[in-house]
Amino acid sequence: MPLRCNGQMCKRIGWFVLFTVWVLCTFATEACAAPDSNTNCRLPKEAVTGYLSRPGDIIMGGTFLIHLDRVFSDIQFTSKPPELQCQMFSIEYYQSMQALIFAVEEINSNPELLPNITLGYDVLDTCYTLRRAAQGTLSMLSGGTESTPNYNCHQGTRLAGVVGDSGSTRSILMAQILGLYQYPQISYFATSPVLSNRNLFPSFFRTVPSDEFQMRGLAQLVSHFGWSWVGVLANDNDYGQYGLQIAMQEIINSGACVAFNENILTGRPNRNAPRLAQVIKESTAKVVIVITTDSDWVIVLEELLRQNVTGKIWIATEAWATSDLLTNERFQGILLGAIGFAIYSGQMPRFSEYLNSLHPSNDLYDPFIKEFWEQAFSCKWPSQKNVTLVDNVREQTCTGNERLESVLTKVDRRVSGNVYTAVYAIAWALHNLLNCTAGVGPFHHGACANISSFHPWHLLQYIKKVNFKTPAGNRVFFDESGNPPAIYDIVNWHLTSQGSLGQITIPVSKCSPSCSSGFRKVIVPGKPPCCYECARCPQGQISNQTDAVECHPCSWDTWPNLQQDRCLPRPTEFLSYGDPLGYSLAAISILSSLIPLTILGIFIRFKNTPIVKANNYSLSCLLLLSLLLCFLCSLGFIGYPQPEKCLLRQVAFGMVFALCISCVLAKTITVVIAFNATKPGSRLRKWTGVKVSYCVIMLCALIQIIDCALWLIFSPPFHELDTDTQPGVIIVNCNEGSPPAFWCMLGYLGLLATISFIVAFLARRLPDSFNEAKLITFSMLAFLSVWVSFIPAYLSARGMYTVAMEVFAILSSSWAVVGCIFVPKCFIILFRPNLNSRENLIGKRT
Template sequence: MWRLIMLCVIQIATCVDQGCRNPSKPLSGMSAPGDLRIGGVLPIHVDKIYPEINFKEEPRPAQCIQFRFENYQGIQAIRFAVEEINRNPSILPNITLGFEIYDSCTVLQRAIAGAMQVLSGHGQPLPNFKCRQEEPLAAIIGHSMSTYSMLLAHILGLYRYPQVSYYSTSSLLSDRMQFRSFFRTVPSDAFQSRGLAQLVLHFGWTWVGLVALDNDYGQQGIKVIQKDILAAGACVAFIEHIAIKQQDRNAPHIARVIKESTAKVVVFFTTDVDLVPVVDEMVKLNVSGKIWVASDSWATTPFISLDKYPILHGTIGFAFYRVTMPGFKEFLNEVNPSMSVGREWIKIFWEKAFDCQFPERELSASTQPPVRECTGSENLGTIENNYNDISSLRVTYSIYTAVHVIAKALHDLRTCIRGEGPFFNGTCANIWTHEPWQLLHYMKNVRLQMNSGREVFFDINGDPPAGYDIINWQYDQDGRIRQVKVGSYDTGVDHGNIFTVNTNSLQWGTGDREVPLSACSQSCPPGFRKASIPGKPICCFQCILCPPGEISNQTDSLDCFKCPWDTWPNLQRNICTSKSREFLSYEDPLGATLAATGISSSLFPVAIYILFIHYKDTPIVRANNYSLSCLLLISLSMCFLCSLIFIGKPEPLKCFLRQVTFGIVFALCVSCILAKTIMVVLAFKATMPGSSLKKWTKPLVSYCIVICCVIIQTFLCILWVLLSAPFPENNINTKIGTIVIECNEGSPVAFWVMLGYLGLLATISFIVAFFARRLPDSFNEAKFITFSMLAFLSVWVSYIPATLSARGMYTVAMEVFAILSSSWALVICMFVPKCFIILFRPHMNSKEHLMGKERSVSTNVKHL
C-alpha cells in the first residue's frame, strides 16, 4: 500500500512563504469556494489506457476513456446538494459549503493524487501538508470502487478525516480496526450477498453458478453468497473470476463454462464495465436459456441494457432504492459551457452529449471525427440520455445523501452547547478550527431524515441500514429492455418480512411462465429418497424408490421412514394406508367353498349311518361290527364338521378349541378303525385250534381300545392348552402389506405331537391291516382298512410340506383341505364298497357269499 503511495508522490515538497510547490502535475477538477470544504474523488471516466513504458522518458499518465453520463450526473448531485444546503437557513446558517472534486478515472494513482490534493488544499498532491487554512476540509466523498476506497481509507484514517463512500460495498470496509473513519451511504455487500443468496433460495434454485470480479469487491461478495447457499443445502456448480488485469477479462473461458454447465442460474457479482466482455462473448457463443442474477453494481446500469444483448432479458437482481429529487432535472438542464464551475468537464460532457467539438480543444478519447462544431447554445432539454434521466436515481441519490450527512454532522458540531459537549469536560469543538477526529465523533452519531422518508444513520461499523429494490429486466411495449421493481429487501423494517418479491410480475429469459428450475438433478417425488452420487456435490443425486414398508411424503426427502405396524405404503409409496386384514372367512370364495364342502360332506356319513340302520340285519352290516361302524360314521361326520371351526375370523374361543376338537375327533375316528383292524385279526386267530384269543374277540375289547386311544389324545390336548394355549394374533411378517389374523398355536411342538399321535394310530392300523389283507374271506375288511389308512397317511404326509410353503389364510385352508380329504378317504375306502353291495348288488349281501368256501372261518366273522 505504501509503495503505491510512494509511486504517486515522487518527492516530498516543502512549504515556503505559505506556498507549496511540487514538480508533479496537478489534477484538474471541479471546485466551488465556501467557508468549509467537502472533498470528492469520483470516477467520471470508467476506463483507461496505459501508455507504453520504454524506460527512456518519464511515464505519461493513463489516458481516461469512456466518459459516463450517469457518473457526471452524480458530480452534479454534489453541486445540487451543496447549493440546496447553502440555501437552507436551518442547516449551517451563515456558513457556506464549498467543494473540491477530482476525477479518479478508475486509476489508483489518480485516486490517491486527488485525495492528496484535497488534503493539502493547494492543487497538488502533498502528503503531510495543509497549505490552505482559510477553508477547512470537513470530509471526503469517494471512492465508488471498494479497492480504491480501502486505500484512501488507510490514508484518511491516519488523519481521522471522515470518508463517505456512495458506492463502495465491500464487506471488508466494515472492519473498524482498519478503517476507523470510513462511512458509506450504501449497504455493505454482506447484506447484499445474503439477500442474493436468499433470492436464489426463494425460487428454489439449488444448482447455481457464480461469477465474480477478481478483486476485493467480487471475492468477498461471492464468498458470502457461496457460504449462505451451501448452508441452505444448495450447491455451487462453478466459480469463475473476471480477471480485471487481462484485456479480455478471461471472458472466453467464462462464457464456455457457463454454456457447458447445466446450471441455469448464474450470479454475477461484478461491475458493468467488466461484465461487458463476458456478455459479448456469450452473445458470440449464442448462450441462451440462462437466468442472470445481478449485484447492485450493474443491476440498473444503462451501460449494457442495450438491444444487442437480448440474453439479458429476465435478469433479476438487487439495486439501491430508487427515489426522486424534486427540481433536480431542471438543475441538470441548466448546465452549459459558459459556467465557470467545472468548465473543463462541462466541455467534455457537451461534446459527448451533442456529438460535436469545441474548436479550441481536441475531442478526447474519440476515434471518430466530429460531425459538427459545438456552439454552447445547444439545449439539454431537447435530448434524452443517462445524464438527464432521473427516472431511476439510485447511485446519484447516494451521493446526494452523502453530502447531506456531512452537512448534518457539521451542523450538530456547530450547535453543540458549551458544557454539554461530547469532549473533555463537556467541551465543544469550534467549527472553524475543529480537528478531523472531532467531526468524526458527530459522523458516528449522525441521524438524518431524508426527503424520501428514510432515516440515515450509521451502525458501529459505519454501515447504514440495508435496503434494496429487487429489479427484473423486462421488455416494454417498444421492445426495449427496462428495469422493473418486483420486490424489496430491507433489513431495517421493524416488522414483517424483510424479503418480498412479486413472482407473478416477473419475466424470465428462459421463456417460462412459471419460475424456471435450476438443479443438478431433478427433484425426487414423494415415494423416493435422494441418494448421493460419489464424487458429486450433494445437489447431484439419484432418486431411489423407498423400500417395501417405507414411504417418503415430501419432495426431495433424504430418508424414507417405516409405516406403523398396522399400515402399509400405497403403490406410490407416499402415504401409509391401513393394511388389509386376511383370514379364511365365510365371505371369501375359498372359505365359502370349503365350508359348503364340509357341511355337505358331513351328510354322507349320516346317510350311510341311516342306511346301516335300515339294513342292520343284513350280513354285510353285521359282519363289520355294527356298533363300531356306527360310532365310526358319527366320528367321520364330526370330522367333516370340525373343519368349520377353522373358517371365520380367529377369536380366542375358536383358537382355543379348533385344534383340540380336531385332534380328539380324529383320534376317535382313527381309534375306531384301529379297533376294527385288531378285532379282524383276533377273530381269525381265535378260530385256530387251541387258541386262547377267543375271549379277546368280545365287543367290549374294541370299545376299550377306542376309549384308551381317545383318552391319550385328550390328555395331550389338555396338557397343551394348560401349558401353552393357542391364541389369536396379528401376523405382519408372513405376507408383505397384509395383516394375517391367525391363531398362534402356542406351542408348535404340542401341535405336531398331537398330529403325530394321529399318525401313530393310523400307522399301527395300516401295518396290522396290511398283514391281515390275505385272510381268507370273500369280503375281507382288512383290505379296505389298508387302503383307507394308506390314503389317510398320504394326505397328512403331504400336508406337512404344503403347510410349510403356504402363507396367510392358505395355511388354514390347507389344513381344512387335509381334514376334508382324509375324512373322504376314510368314507370312500371304508364304506362306499359296502353301500354299493347293499344298494346295487343285493345278491352279494348274503351269508353264503360272505362265507365263501371257508365256512368255518366265516362263522366267527359274523360276530365281529
Template sequence: METGGENEIWPDGGVMHGGTLGPISSPCTSATEFRFENFQLFQALRFALEEINKNAEILPNITLGFRAYDTCSLLQYDLEGALQMLTGLDRHIPNYRCLTGVPLSSIIGSSISANSALLASVLGIYKFPQISHFSASAILSDHIRFPSFFRTVPSDIFQSKGLAHLVVYFRWTWVGLVAADNDYGQLGVQLLLQEIVKAGACVAFSENILTSYPDRNAPHIVKTIKTSTAKVVIVYGTSLDLVPILNEMAKQNVTGKVLVANAGWSTSTVVSSEKFSALLSGTIGLAIQSGTIPGLKQFLNTINPSMSLGRAWTKIFWELTFNCRFISDKNETGSLDTNVKECSGSENLESLQNAYNDVSHLRPTYGMYTAVLVLANALRDLNNCKKGEGPFSKRLCNLLTIIFFSVLQLLYYIKNVRFRLNSGKEVYFDENGDPPAVYDIVNWQLSPSGDIKFVKVGSYDMAAPPGNIFTMNTSSIRWSSGETQVPMSVCSQRCQPGFWKAARRGEPVCCYDCVPCPQGEISNQTDSFTCIKCPWDMWPNPEKSSCLPKPIEYLSYEEPLGTTLACTSTISSLVPVIILKLFVHFKVTPIVKANNYSLSCLLLLSLSFCFLCSLMFIGSPKSENCLVRQAAFGMVFSLCVSCILAKTIMVVFAFMATKPDSNLKKWTSPWVSYMIISICLLLQLILCITWLSLEAPFPEQNIETQPRLIILQCNEGSPTAFWCMLGYLGLLATISFVVAFLARRLPDSFNEAKYITFSMLAFLSVWVSYIPASLSSQGKYTVAMEVFAILASSWAIVLCMFVPKCFIILFRPSMNSREYVMKKGQNMK
C-alpha cells in the first residue's frame, strides 16, 4: 500500500463493519513497492477508528467503518478508486451513485498533490468532502476551484516562506533550485523563488527534474550542481523525484554541497539509506510537524498474518520484516531462495525496530490520524445539532438523519470543526481549508552506526507570537562530516565595515565587489550598500568603520617644534639687549659715535621686539592674538627697516655734506632720520588700521586644507592687506639695499653701508624664500615658517650689522681709537 491510497469512512447505524480491501491485485502490490511507512498509515487508520468507536462521547450508537484502496501512487488508480467509491459498486460508473445502506461520508487522500488536485476537481462537483493527509501544493488552497477539499498539512505557501526564512537565517545568499516538473514542484519552486528574492538572496541556477525522462535529466542537473559556486541546493519534490539525482551525484562524486529539503522528502526513509548517507549528511529542511499517538505502538505490534483485514498486505509486511516466507499459501514476496526460513505467523514484532513500529516522530501518520478525528468530530457536531438551533435555513439541523445525511451539511461542519488533540494542538481550517502552518526543522545526522537520523533542531510556527515564529537550536545542528560551523554559500564574500557593495554589471544583486569607502566616509555595518559621511568635526578611523573626533592642530608651546621656536625667540631677543648695553657702555668710542648712536639703540630695541613678536604666532589662536599679531609684526619690522633706511640715507647725506658748497649739511641733522622713520611707520600704520577696520583677522577652524585635521588658525581676513603689508616691508628693505649698495664704497672709517647691504640682502632673501615656502606648507607648518622667517631675518640684521662692530669693540680695541680713525682718514685722503 502506498501513501496515496484513498480511504473511505462512513457511519453505520450501530453495526461495526470490517474493512473491505481492494483491489489487492494491483501491479504495485509486491515486495519491491511495499513501504513500511505506508503500512503504518493503514494501521493508524484502523487504530483511530477503534478509538472513536470505543468512545461513547463522540458518536454514541454509531460505528464508523472504512474501505481502503491501494493506488500505487498512480493517478489512474486514484481516480478509479474514488469513482468506484462514489458509485458504490465494484466497478466505477461516472455520474451514478448506486450505494445503498450506509452513506459514504468522505474520502481521505491522496498524499500526492497532483493526484489530489484531480480528485478534488471531480469531488468538488458533488461537494463531496475530501481530506488529504499529505498533499501540500499551494494550488489546493483555491477553495473556489476545490470547494470540498481540506487537508491536515500546511499549504506550500507557508513552506516556501519557511524555506526562504531558513536561507536567510543561515545567511545563504547564493542558492540553487531543483524541482520536479509537475504542478507540485513548479508551483512550489515559484513561490520559493519569490520568497528568496524578497528576502534578499539570489538564485544561482534553477533546474527541473524531468519526470518524463528515464534518467530524470539527472546528468545535466548534477553537472550544474557540481560546477556552480552555490554550496546550498534546495530540492523541491518528493523522495521518488530525488533518487535519480542522488544516484547521479554519487556517480559524479559531488561533495561539499548542502541539500535543503522541502516537506516532501525531508523525513523520507526512501533516500535516507546507507547508500546516500555521505551525500545527505548535514541536510536540513522543513518537515510536517511530528506528533505522538498514545497507544499506537502497542496497536501496531498486535497485528498478525491471521487477520482477515488486509491479509495480503500483512503477509508481505511479515515476510519482509522477518525475512521469511509463508509455505502454506502463495509466497507474497516472490522469493525463490530455498534457504529462507518459513514464517510461522507467531514472530514477535515487539523485538524489532523499523519504519513500521517507529512512532517517535509521526508525520504523515499523524496527519492521517488527525484527518480521521476531523471527520469524527464533524459527524459528532452534525449528530448533536438541536432542532431549532441548527446553522441551516430556518435554523434547521440535519434534514434527514445521521444515517442518511446531505454531504453539503457534513461539509459545513468540516469547515467549522474545532477541537484539541491529546498534545494540546488545536485543529481547525481557515477559509481555504488549510490548517495552521506548523513545521519542524530537521537536520540529517549520521549516527555512530552509520544510519541517518532526523534530528529536530527548530520549528516554524505561523500561529506562534511574532517573536517565536522561527526558532532554531543552532548548537544541535551537524553539517557534513559532523561539522558545527555553518557552511557559506555566497556569490561574493561579505563586505566588512569600511566597504560598500558595488553591483557587478549584468549579474544578480548578490554578486558584487567590495569597494573601500571614499575619503571622509564610513560604513559601520556588514554588507552596507552605501557609505556615510562623517560629521565635519570627525574623521574615519583607519578601518573606516567609525568616525573619530578629528585631532586639533596648531603650533603649540608643548610640542617640540613650538618649544624650540619659543626658546629661540626668547633667547634671541636678549642678544640685541646685550648689544645695546655694550653700545651704551662704549657710547663715547669712535665706532659707536660714527654709526649714529641713537639710531643704533632704536634699531637694537626694535630687533629685540622683532624676536619677541614671533611668540604671538605660537599657541592656540585667540581672537586678540589673531587681531594684533600680523599688525604688530608689520609695525615692529617697519620700525626696524625704517631705522636701517634712515641710517643708510644719513650716511649718504653725511658724505655729500663734506663737499664744498654743499647745501645738504642741514639734512644731516638727527631730526631728518627721525622724520624718515616716522613717515615710514605712519604709512604702515595707516595700512594696518585700514586692514583691521575693514577685514580684521579672526580665529577659524580650517578643515579644508587637511580633511583629517581641524587646524586652528588665524584667518588673515584680507589676504591682499597681508601681502600689501609684507610688500611694504619688502619695499623699504629694497630701498635700503639699493641705497646702501650704491654707498658701499664711500670713504669712511666706519662705513656702515656695506654692512647694511649684506643685512638687507639677507633680509630680502629670507622673505622672498618665505613666499613659496608658506604657500606650499599647511597648517601649523605655515605658522612655523613665518616664525622662522621672522627669526632668520632678524638674525640676518643682527649678524650683518652689529656683530662686526661688537667684535671690534671687544676684541680689537685698537681699531676703536681716535688715533686709528685719524690715521685711516689720512690714508684715505
C-alpha cells in the first residue's frame, strides 16, 4: 500500500530529497569536469589497462578476450589485491578485435552509410575475468579511461552501444549493467540461452545463435551416428551449465543415455583436469560432448595427453570447434576424428588485405601489436627484459621484417565475421535513426531522435528492427529475443595422408552391445535404459531389426523361423496316409479286417460242426461282422479330417463298438441261461432261444444310438485348425464338440464291457468241457485294459498322435476280442478236429 505522511514529515522528506539531488549533481560536476581537483570527497577510481580507442562523433564500444587466462593469486583480504596480470595471448581474438576496427574504418569510408558522421571506438581486453568486463563496461559508460560508476563524462560524443563479449558469463554481467541504461549490446560469441530472456536482458542482441539450437543439433548428431552412450564435459559457468542442461535433456529425449557429466572448474588453474581425465579414461563411453571454451579445453587436453587418454570421439561446441589453439600437432593424436558445430563462416571482403598491412611501426597506438607479433612468429623484441629459452636455445629476436601472410591464413575467421556483422548492425541502426522522417518515426506521435543528442533507448528501437545485407551479401536481422537465424557449419577433424578430409569410420559408443534380430532389449533395474540385456523373443514372436524394444507376434497361420527374425507359413499336421505312421496304421487296419472276415468264412464252412453250433452260430456271425466294422472304422481317423468325416467318425466308432460289445454280452448271457436251463425243473428253458440275445443287442445298441443322436443334434463334432496345442504347427483335427458326450459314449462302451466281464467271470467255472465264458472273460479283460490305458495316453498326446492313439486303441481292443474268443475255436476247427465232436462237448469235467 502507498506510504502516507503528515505535513511536517512530508516537508522533511522533501528537503532531504532536494539535498541529495544537489549533492549528487555537484559531485557529478566535480567528477566529470574536474577529476583531478584536490577535494577530500571523491569516488575511488580505477584505471583500465589493455585499452584501445579512437575518437569520433559516435563511439562504439567493444570487449574482447585477447588474453585467454590470468595469473592466479591467493587473496588474503589483508591487503589490496594485486593488479590483474593477463597471459596466453590469442591471435584469433586479436584478429576479431581488428575486425571491429576494420569495420569501423570501412563504414567511415563509405559515403552512403552514415554520411558526415565519423565512428570511433573504445575496445579493451577482458582477460577472461568478470572484474575486467565490469571495469570496461563502466569505463565506456563513463567516457574515459577510468571507470566512474553512474556518471557520464563523454565530451561531445555519444556511446552508441557495445560489441561484446565473447563469453556468456561476462556478457550476462555486462548486459545487466547496460540494460539499466538501455544501451544496446551485441555479442559475437555469447551463446547462453538465458540471454534470450527479454525481461532480464532487454537490450541484448547477438550475431551467434543461442545454444538452445546448438545443443539440439548436437543431440541430433549423436542420434544420427547411432551413439547411445555419451559423456558430457561442461564449464561451471553460465555457458557450460545451461548448455549441459539442454544437451542432457535432448540426448535423453532422443533415446540415448549420459554415461557421465563432469564440470570443468574455470576457477582453478588446472580446471579439475586430473579428475576429468581419470573419469574419461575409466568410462566405457567412446563419445564425449565438450561444452567449453578453447582456453579451458587446452588445459584439459594437456592432462589427457599426460595420462595418454586416446580412442575417444570428441563432439565440439562452437566455442572450440575451429580454434587455432587446437591445431597444435601435439593434440592431433587425441583430437583426431573430433566433430562438432561451428558458427557460420561469413565473408569479409578486403579483410585479409587489412590484416596483412598490420605492423608494429605503423600501429603505434595499438598496445597489443607487439605481443601479437611475438605470438605469431615465436620471437621476442629486443626491448623485452625476460627472454625465455626453448630447448636450451635463446628465443628468436623479432626484426619487423616477418610477413603475416603465412600466419594469418591458418587462423579461423568465424568469430571475426560475427564481430564485423555486429558493427554493421549498430551502424545501420544509426543510419536509420539519421534518416528518420518526422511524423513516421518510431517514437511518440511519430517523432524522430536527433543523431547528435539521441539517448541509448532511441537507438535500441532501431536495432530491434534492423534488416540489412553486409557488403558480402549476408542478410542480417534479429528475432524478438535478439537472436539471429540459427545457421551452423559441421566440422570434422579427420585428415588423410594427403591432408584432405577423408572418409570417416563411425565408431561405436554403446553401454551394451546391440541386440541382433530375434532378440529384444530388457532393461536392467538400477541401470540407465541404455545399459540393457538382450533376451530372446518370446515363443511365437519375432524382431526383424537391431536393438528392438519389443517383439511382434506372427499372424495365426505363420510362425517364426529358428532365428526369430521373420515369420514363415505354419506347416499343417494331421494323421496322413502319406506319413509312415498313417499308412502303417491304415495297412494294419485293412489287414486286420480280413481276419474276422476269414473267421466268418470258416464258421460258415463249418457251421454244422458241434463247436460252431454250441457257440450260437448266428451271434458269432453278427459279432464277426461287427468286428469287421470295428477294424474298418479306424480308417475314418486317418487322412485329412474333412467336416463330414469329423461329424461321423466318432459316432460310427461308438455305434459299431456298442454293437460288438452288445453281441459279446448277449453271448455271455446265453451261456449262463443255457447252463441253468439244463437243470431239472428250470424255468429258463423258454429263454434259451435267439430272441433274448437279439433283444439284449437291440436294447444295448439303442442306448448308444440315442446318446450319439443327442450328441449330433446339440453339439456335433466339427473341423478345427488348432494353433495353440503345438507351437509352430497348425494341427488339423476334429473337435469333439461336446467332450462330455464323447466321454459318455466311451464310458458306455466301458460299462457294457464291464458287465460282460463280470458275468463271464462268474460263469467261468461252469462244468462244461468247452466253456465260452472263460474266453469272453479274457477278451473283456484285455478290452478294458486297452481302453483304461487309452485314457491317460489320449489326454497326454498332442496333434496327430492323439488320433493315432485312438486308432491304436480301436485296433488293439478289436484284436483282443478276436484273439480271445475266435482264435481258440478256429484252432480247434482247423488243427484239432478230434476235439470238435459231440462227445467232447457233453463230456463231464474230471
